[in-house]
Amino acid sequence: MAKCHYCKQSGRKLNRDHIVPRARAGVDEDSNIVYACYPCNTRKGDDWPTCTCSKCTAATEAHWAMIESIREWSPKWADQLTWVANNGRKKTPLTQQLTWHST
């Protein structure tokens, strides 16, 4: 029986939860995804994970490393991503930001 990544309870319906939220430019890849019950998913919302397991820590570190690697060829975009990572996206979807970058 699958368990919620955060509260470890089983028997609840689980949803995919992005460790680094999409709203903070988190990637949609397995390394950034855990399964969480609805209450945990909702409580976490678009915030950084409070979970300190190796997967969540690695995903968080990979996120900043990704932004830093972008900085090498596009400092402006890296600054934008840093802002999004720190503040959370309020209005602009990431796809729109990617479009903004490429145009």
Ligand SMILES: [Zn+2]
């Ligand atoms: Zn839970």
Ligand SMILES: [Zn+2]
């Ligand atoms: Zn975790």
